Amino acid sequence: MSSTVNEQTSLHQHDEHREQSGETLRLEALLQHQTDVMEMLAAGIPLQEILTHIITWMQQSDGEMIATISLVGQASAHPGTVCCTTPLTGKQGNALGSFEISYKSGRQPTPAELHFIRLVARTIVMVIEYSQRTTPTAIQMPQSRPVTQESAAERENFYQLLMDTPAVIAVLSGPQHVYILANKLYMETIGIERSIVGKPIREALPELADQGIFELLDDVYRTGQPFIGHEIEVGLDRKGTGVREPIFFNFIYQPIRDAEGKVIQILVHAIDVTSSVMQRRKAEQSEQQFKSFVAHSPTPIGIYVGRELRIRTVNDAILQAWEKDASVIGKTFREAVPELEGQPFFDILDKVYETGETYEAIEEKVMLMRDGVLSPTYYNFTYKALRDEQGEIYAVMNTAMEVTEQVKARQLLAEAEENLRNAIEVAKLGDWKINLQTGEAVLAERIQAWFGASPGETITLEEATACITDPSILTAAFQRAIQPGSDRIINVEYELTNFRTGEKRIMHTSGKIFLDDASQPHMAIGITQDVTEQRQRQQELERLVNERTRALSIANIELQEANKTLEKVNNNLEQYAYVTSHDLQEPLRKIKIFSDILQNRTDHTADIFTRKYLNKIDASVNRMTALINDLLNFSRLDKAENTFVLTDLNLIIEEVKEDFELAIKEKKVILTVSPLQQIAAVPLQIRQLFFNLIGNAIKFSRQDVTPTINISGHPVTATAISTHPQLNPSWNWYEIIVRDNGIGFEQRYAEKIFTIFQRLHTRDVYAGTGIGLALCEKVVSNHHGKIFATSIVNEGTSFHILIPIMR
Template identity: 25%
Template sequence: MNFSVIDIESEMLRAVIDETPAPTALYTGANMLIKLANKAMLNVWQRDESITGMPFDTALPELDKRLLTSVLYHAYQNRQLVELKEQRIERVINYRPKAFYYNFTFKPLINSDGYVWGVLHTATDVTEQVESRFQLAEAEERLRLAIDSAGLGTWSIDATNMQVYPSARTKEFFGLKADEELLFNDALSRIGEMQRPLVVEAINKAFEQGGGCDMEYPITDPKTGRQRWVHSTGKLYYDTTGKPSNYSGIMIDITGRKQEEIRKNDFIAMVSHELKTPLTSIKSYIQISISKAKKLNEDFITGALTKADLQIVKMTKMIRGFLDLSKLESGKISLSPEVFDVSDLISEVVTESRFINSNHFIEIDRNDSVIINADRNKIAQVLDNLLSNAAKYSPLETEIYVNSVVSEHEVIISVADKGIGVKTQDLDKLFDRFYRADNEIMKTVAGFGIGLYIASEIVHLHHGKIWVESKEYEGATFYFSLPLNK
């Protein structure tokens, strides 16, 4: 043995160990005497330099219970590097015991003669990482318990292959057993026919533009024919490179609430339908009376009856709105497509709207002619709703402009006003059912918040789009597009 070499190497290690920020110690001899220990290691042990020269198991008997001593001797005797991950060490901080976690390494030191003259011991504090993992695991367990308790189903769609990863509860919603596979197209086929295109559109939009969705739709079990309604929310998540990774979310069974809504809508539909007959009779009597009053030159009576007739028209539109709402909610609304020229329809609707909204100036800026195949009455209803909405929220005797512009694939119809405008936070909610923006002006305007909702649903049934551009107090422009026939 060349002890001078050992002494030289020991002195060199002393300088290195003292300057190392990580806890480090050097043990020598068959008894593993503590030759060196820097301040960081002494802090871990909660000892001072007086333990220098003592055997490891004598100086630190409490660590012997942690098997560190046996591991240390194993590294020395078998000339092998030994690593211990996330070893728990209790230290007293401010008179209170606290657990810390370390990664330990024990490296045998061998001289040129092949003699093991010591073991270098290093420690890396991984307490923060371990505690974070524990906290994450605890949070995930709490989330799982909350999801299970609430009866929620979870799902995820892989962005690369559109593979669906549903929970057992989600599979149950789709009429599958826990061990059965749910394919993407199979899942779509079980969603209600009316809502299916909207679900596909929401998923495609999420993968292309990011964001999420919040929607309700029915799911039918093809084996039993049982239908249940779910409320589903989802969000797009990205990988570390910024590419879409998966589209994930939760869903909950809302069948009970939805059935109650359907019963309510059926009642509204029944009442609305019963009101149509007397209103039609009243309108007929009023029109006959107007005709006779004009022949007798009764200007006051003619004017009063004309105003009454106008109110009948407004009430009829309101009843039609409730009927359409009930049909939409119950999935019974249908389209009756026909071929017609959009420009002719716009001229007709604007003419009628000028009569009803006589306190505003409704002008047609541009009205391109194009033939489409759609439900003429329902498209007229969409435009009429937008014009009524513009008049309702615009000052009297202001202009409302209508435009119809044809492009290669679609026709875009717009209604622009000089009204109160829309707040930024309300833009995405305007087409929601029963939604009305919250401001002082809105409280003075009558309405139920169903006109724009019905308009958006009709446009979506035609595979079109509807949107609004506006700033508060600067007016608003509502657009809707319809695809052209090929």
């Protein structure tokens, strides 16, 4: 609270500084204007014209002001409501008239403005009295003509004008600047009783020697150019002690010329502004201290001025809270923080400015930018109206403290407590608390019900203990937990009997011992759960496990027997493979030989019928031979050698190209192979893979299109491999693509084509056994990889092989 008061005080001092700066400017203008008025008087300008000039000057100095001078015997011509009337009283106490001021807004003048108005009134009095003493003819400056009785009177009137002017006035004559006149204010300003008239200024005021004043006077006398000083510091020995006292002046050194235009005198016309300068400096110091306080305060602070609430002062803390920089200074609050649109804060600030009622918020939610994202934050903040000396609101000060972390922590705590309550309820737990020093216990209703208490009934700790089958189990658990050096954790199971129903339950109790300030066991807090059903299920599970263990032992024996049987089957399959490769192919070779003999012997004599069936016998023998060979190749893959070696894929493809040399030439196949990477593989199986894929591409080419086959490969990223769950993502993978422009197939058959004996075309159109692609799938599987196909009918097929580079 005291901090806020200090800030308010400093802000008032700032406004005093602002007011004092305005007063200094007004005094400086008054000094210049007084000089103008004296020149008008010396020139014989009529009184009414001079008064009109003063009114015009006053109203121009403040566009809101309305000024009127009413002389004695004249009615007031003021059209508005007069807020300030200053009597115009002569030196003899006689009434000369009144000086009336009002403001278009209806406001009252500030104290500084009142002081200024009184100074102007004194100037008006001086003008009126001087005009009453002189004739309307113009006054020539002294010594501009031979001295006569008339000119002496005029000079006297002029000097009297200077003496009556409400300013510090002196006239210095000649190059030595000899005082020929110094008015009362001048004498009061220089202090002590000095006799200065008739003395040069260097003799009269020797303390000015090192302050540049003499040099300024010399320069004005020499050049004839006036000098205007603003808040010039002059050190004067006002008490005659030899100690100079700093005085600040706004002044004019105005040259006075004779009839030939030669400078003969200097008019010193000054106003003492020491008070305003010192007050301003004090205000500046206070303002600087306040600005330093605001700038270095860890608390966000902002000051928004005027009805528009334009940002005048902000510190780094509030800029960081807004995620803004100093460019917001000068903008309205709405312009600076547009993300608050739709939130209540603009309206609240408007209301504070309109009513002056302070708004204080506690843990208010504010949506602010955090890392470029509009996020919820929480603040304790205050909007406080600031008032000027007239009590008018001119700004709103915003102080704040972010409490987002505290609010979120409390929300998390509340959520955790709610979750704990829900967990206790869902898990059917009962909480308890025991004062270990008094023995007082607080048991949840659910716990009391387990012991047999009716709803609303309370049982004591002794009554509950009596229901436990073996109380020593629970006592021992507590004793262990309170021992010095223990973890103070209670974890125990025991059996109890409901004293009302006789029902037995198995309970599990968990808790912790808490120590007092003397490190003595003070409180035990924990939860208890009925685990009767869990223990029953556990016992049942143990029984089932034992039974299954016995069953697994029997199954293991049966598995060993099955493995022996499987081994015999594998031996039989090997025997079958031998028979297939040797015994079955032997009759086929003889059939082939006998068929060839018959065809050769009947080449010219056989009729058409005989030749037709001999050709069919020959074709069937060839198909049977191919089928047996493909089956043998496929069966060998099941017991293929597992010797993986670094394999050059480019070399294997070159060998396969030689196998298809005649077919490639016959069909004019264009086969291109990009350089492929070496991989760890079984070379013979990889050769079978490419043999079948290239053979398929040649076989299923289109008749009216030149066959093209392109083989390429590239490493595969871990991200791409992750789309194939069956592949190990920790290995390095390589993709091989075999692409052709053949007849293609419908994509819905993409998986079906890898099934053994599966064909999409009849043997009459495309020869084959239906084993080739199944063999390819088997080879890739043996290499722990994957093969799949994409195809478009009459455009071609691409086979994709994903295979590890090294395992």
